[in-house]
Amino acid sequence: MARIISLEEVKKHRRKSSVWIIIHNDVYDVTNFLTEHPGGEDSLLDVAGKDGSREFEDVGHSDDARELLKKYKIGSLNPEDRISVVLPCSKLKWALLALAGALVVGIVLKKYLGSK
The missing domain is CATH 3.10.120.10 (Cytochrome b5-like heme/steroid binding domain)
Structure with missing residues (x-):
């Protein structure tokens, strides 16, 4: 124990x-x-x-x-x-997440705006 x-x-x-x-x-x-x-x-x-x-x-x-x-x-x-420690994402993780989001938005916009 x-x-x-x-x-x-x-x-x-x-x-x-x-x-x-x-x-x-x-x-x-x-x-x-x-x-x-x-x-x-x-x-x-x-x-x-x-x-x-x-x-x-x-x-x-x-x-x-x-x-x-x-x-x-x-x-x-x-x-x-005991305490609950909420660990923030590192700045690099946030930057990568933002970059991935921007890429997705860019691809979606290109697909829907480029086809018209």
Whole structure:
């Protein structure tokens, strides 16, 4: 059974000697990963003791990084403390979506206006 950890407990671990972070309502002790993190220890210390889901997704971690994260999982956030993090699409995704929409509109207009 997974250990249930309160938000108050997570908040106690925001020092270099003990770094816990929350990613998608799971709690990770990344203390031993600080020196190995490719983005540097500061990126982990910035979200120490709090939810880092948005930052984790904004960076666009690889499948390998997501697999490695499992090694550091120590439990799940207490359901009463959970928050729903709505992760925005990156600017690139919005740009691609807008471009696709413009192409569709262009094709439809050409087909219907060009045939008359």
